[in-house]
Amino acid sequence: MDRRQGRRGEFELIAELFAPLARGAPGALDLKDDAATITIPQGHELVVTADTLVEGVHFLKSDPPGSIARKSLRVNLSDLAAKGASAQSYMLALSLAPWIDDDWLKRFAEGLAADQAQFGVTLIGGDTTSTPAVLTITIAAFGTVPLGKMLKRGGARPGDRIFVSGTIGDAGGFLSVLDGEGARIDAELRDTLAARYRTPTPRTSLGPKLIGLASAAVDVSDGLLADVGHIADVSRARILIEAAKIPLSGALRVLWGTDLEAIIRAASAGDDYEIAFAAPESSRNAIANVSRECDILVHEIGRVEEGEGVSLLDLGGCPVALGRLGFTHF
Amino acid sequence: MDRRQGRRGEFELIAELFAPLARGAPGALDLKDDAATITIPQGHELVVTADTLVEGVHFLKSDPPGSIARKSLRVNLSDLAAKGASAQSYMLALSLAPWIDDDWLKRFAEGLAADQAQFGVTLIGGDTTSTPAVLTITIAAFGTVPLGKMLKRGGARPGDRIFVSGTIGDAGGFLSVLDGEGARIDAELRDTLAARYRTPTPRTSLGPKLIGLASAAVDVSDGLLADVGHIADVSRARILIEAAKIPLSGALRVLWGTDLEAIIRAASAGDDYEIAFAAPESSRNAIANVSRECDILVHEIGRVEEGEGVSLLDLGGCPVALGRLGFTHF
Numbered sequence: 297m298d299r300r301q302g303r304r305g306e307f308e309l310i311a312e313l314f315a316p317l318a319r320g321a322p323g324a325l326d327l328k329d330d331a332a333t334i335t336i337p338q339g340h341e342l343v344v345t346a347d348t349l350v351e352g353v354h355f356l357k358s359d360p361p362g363s364i365a366r367k368s369l370r371v372n373l374s375d376l377a378a379k380g381a382s383a384q385s386y387m388l389a390l391s392l393a394p395w396i397d398d399d400w401l402k403r404f405a406e407g408l409a410a411d412q413a414q415f416g417v418t419l420i421g422g423d424t425t426s427t428p429a430v431l432t433i434t435i436a437a438f439g440t441v442p443l444g445k446m447l448k449r450g451g452a453r454p455g456d457r458i459f460v461s462g463t464i465g466d467a468g469g470f471l472s473v474l475d476g477e478g479a480r481i482d483a484e485l486r487d488t489l490a491a492r493y494r495t496p497t498p499r500t501s502l503g504p505k506l507i508g509l510a511s512a513a514v515d516v517s518d519g520l521l522a523d524v525g526h527i528a529d530v531s532r533a534r535i536l537i538e539a540a541k542i543p544l545s546g547a548l549r550v551l552w553g554t555d556l557e558a559i560i561r562a563a564s565a566g567d568d569y570e571i572a573f574a575a576p577e578s579s580r581n582a583i584a585n586v587s588r589e590c591d592i593l594v595h596e597i598g599r600v601e602e603g604e605g606v607s608l609l610d611l612g613g614c615p616v617a618l619g620r621l622g623f624t625h626f
Numbered sequence: 627m628d629r630r631q632g633r634r635g636e637f638e639l640i641a642e643l644f645a646p647l648a649r650g651a652p653g654a655l656d657l658k659d660d661a662a663t664i665t666i667p668q669g670h671e672l673v674v675t676a677d678t679l680v681e682g683v684h685f686l687k688s689d690p691p692g693s694i695a696r697k698s699l700r701v702n703l704s705d706l707a708a709k710g711a712s713a714q715s716y717m718l719a720l721s722l723a724p725w726i727d728d729d730w731l732k733r734f735a736e737g738l739a740a741d742q743a744q745f746g747v748t749l750i751g752g753d754t755t756s757t758p759a760v761l762t763i764t765i766a767a768f769g770t771v772p773l774g775k776m777l778k779r780g781g782a783r784p785g786d787r788i789f790v791s792g793t794i795g796d797a798g799g800f801l802s803v804l805d806g807e808g809a810r811i812d813a814e815l816r817d818t819l820a821a822r823y824r825t826p827t828p829r830t831s832l833g834p835k836l837i838g839l840a841s842a843a844v845d846v847s848d849g850l851l852a853d854v855g856h857i858a859d860v861s862r863a864r865i866l867i868e869a870a871k872i873p874l875s876g877a878l879r880v881l882w883g884t885d886l887e888a889i890i891r892a893a894s895a896g897d898d899y900e901i902a903f904a905a906p907e908s909s910r911n912a913i914a915n916v917s918r919e920c921d922i923l924v925h926e927i928g929r930v931e932e933g934e935g936v937s938l939l940d941l942g943g944c945p946v947a948l949g950r951l952g953f954t955h956f
Contacts, residue, residue: 343663353755
C-alpha cells in the first residue's frame with residue numbers, strides 16, 4: 297500500500313540512484329524486476345546473512361548518510377568474512393522515515409557506491425517502503441565458500457588457541473565519548489574512534505584465508521566475550537581469554553586506560569566487526585603469515601579447554617567474575 | 627547495540643520459537659550461527675527477492691499475529707512464483723516494536739510454521755532487533771529455477787496474449803470495507819475479502835509450470851494495470867487490457883458492482899498476489915491444461931502490440947483515460 301503514501305518522487309529517485317549500483321551483476325536485471333538471480337561457481341555454496349540497522353538503536357539520525365549506508369553493508373560483509381565467505385552481492389530493504397529527503401538519499405547511495413568499489417560487491421535487488429517512524433535498513437548479503445568449508449561457530453576443540461583480528465572496544469569507546477567521557481582525548485583520537493564506530497572495517501581479505509586454518513570463527517558484534525561465548529556454546533567447549541592479551545588501540549588506551557576494568561569494558565562493548573576464531577596450535581605460523589599478507593593484526597588471546605562457557609583470566613591467571621554478557625542473536 | 631535495550635528475555639524466546647522452523651534445512655545450522663548456506667541443484671540458479679512489511683502501512687497492529695507472519699512470507703513466495711521459481715527457504719529480519727509481547731511472538735511463529743508446512747519452505751536465518759517505533763518485517767526468500775529460465779518482466783512480444791490468475795481487487799475491496807463501504811455485504815463475503823487481504827495465496831504451483839509457456843510475468847502487488855505496465859515498460863511493448871475480461875470475485879461484485887468504475891478500481895487496487903503474464907497464442911491450450919492441473923483459474927485478459935504503455939479498453943474497445951498508476955518498485 298506504499299503507493300498510497302504519496303512518496304512517488306522519492307521512489308523514482310531511488311530507482312535512478314540505485315540502478316547504477318546494480319551494473320556489475322547481470323542477474324540484477326537493472327533492478328527492474330521482482331527478483332534477481334544468483335549463480336554460484338562449481339564446487340562452491342552460497343553463504344547468506346541478514347542484518348537490520350534501526351535509527352536510534354544502531355545509528356544516529358545525525359550520522360552522515362554515507363556512513364549509515366556503509367555501516368549497514370559492512371556489518372553484513374563482516375558476517376560473511378567471519379564465515380570464510382567471499383562476498384559477491386546484497387539486497388537492500390529500506391524503510392524510509394518521513395524526515396528523509398533527496399539530498400540524504402543521494403549521499404546514502406554515494407556511500408553504497410564507495411563501499412561497492414572497495415569490497416567488490418553489487419546491489420542486486422531489494423524493496424523500498426515508507427514508514428511513519430524511524431529509518432530502518434535491512435541488508436541481506438551473499439557470498440561463496442568452497443562446498444562444505446564455511447567456518448562455523450561450532451568446531452573449536454580442546455587444545456585450540458583463540459585469536460582475534462584488529463583491536464577491540466573502539467566503537468564502545470566512541471559511544472562513551474558521546475556520553476561525555478572524552479575529556480582526556482584530542483580531536484584526532486576522537487575521530488579515530490568515531491570512524492571505528494561509523495565505518496567498521498570488515499575483515500574481508502582475512503576471512504577466506506582462514507579456511508583450512510581455523511576450526512571455528514565468529515564476527516565480533518555483540519562483544520568479544522559474548523561472541524567467543526557463542527563459539528564455546530556451539531562447540532561445547534570452555535574458552536579462556538587472557539585479559540592482558542586483548543588488543544586495545546592506542547586511542548582507547550588514552551580514553552579508558554589499560555586496567556582490568558577498561559579491558560572488561562572493551563571486551564563487552566561490541567560493534568567491533570573483527571574476527572575471533574579458534575585454531576589448532578599447529579596453525580599458528582600459517583596464521584602469522586596470513587596476518588602479514590593481509591596487513592591485518594591478529595593476536596592470540598586465549599585457549600580452548602574441556603568444559604563450557606567463557607572465562608576471562610586476570611593478570612594472575614585467575615578467572616574474573618563477570619555478569620551475563622551480550623544477548624542471544626538468532 | 628540491541629543488547630543495551632534490555633529485551634533479553636524476548637530474544638531468547640525468539641531463539642526458542644524459531645529454532646524448530648529451521649529443522650528442515652541443514653544449512654541453517656539450527657539458527658545458531660551468523661550465516662546459513664544454500665546449495666542449488668545442478669543446472670539451476672538461485673532466485674532471490676525481498677519485501678518489507680511495515681505496521682500501519684502494509685498491515686494493521688490489530689491483525690492476527692499469525693496472519694501478519696503469513697502475509698510477510700506469502701508476498702515473497704508470490705514474487706518467486708511469478709518468476710517461475712520453486713521456493714526453498716527464507717531469512718527473517720524482525721524489528722520488534724515495544725508493544726510486542728510473548729503471546730504475540732508465539733502466534734507469529736505459529737503462523738510461519740503453518741505456512742512452512744503448506745508451501746514447503748524453511749527458515750534459514752535472519753536478525754532480530756528492537757525498534758522504538760513500529761513493527762517492521764523484512765523477509766528475503768530463495769527459490770530455484772532451471773538455469774537461464776527465470777520468467778522476467780521483459781520478454782513480452784507483439785502478438786502475445788495477456789493472462790492473469792485468480793481474481794483481482796479483493797484485497798482493495800476489504801480495505802474499502804474497513805473504510806465503511808461494507809453495508810452491502812454479509813459477514814461471510816466480508817470474511818472472504820478479509821482472507822484475501824490478510825493471507826493472499828501465492829500461486830506457487832502455477833508459477834514454475836509457466837516456464838516454457840510464458841514470455842514475461844509479474845506478480846500483482848502494485849495493482850493489475852501498474853504491474854502489467856511493468857511488463858510493457860521492460861518489454862518495450864504496448865499492452866491492451868480488456869476491462870470486461872478482468873476477473874472479479876463474487877464477493878467483490880456484490881461490494882463494488884460490475885461497472886467500469888468498479889473494474890478500474892479493482893485493476894488499480896493491488897495486493898492481489900496473482901500472476902499476470904504474457905504468452906504466445908500458441909501456448910493457450912497448454913495454459914488451460916496447467917490451469918486445470920493446478921486448480922487455479924487463469925483468464926485471458928488482453929494482448930501485446932507494438933508501442934508502449936498499458937491501456938484499458940472499455941466494453942466498446944476504446945481506451946479509458948486513466949491517471950498514473952501504481953508506483954515504482956525497485
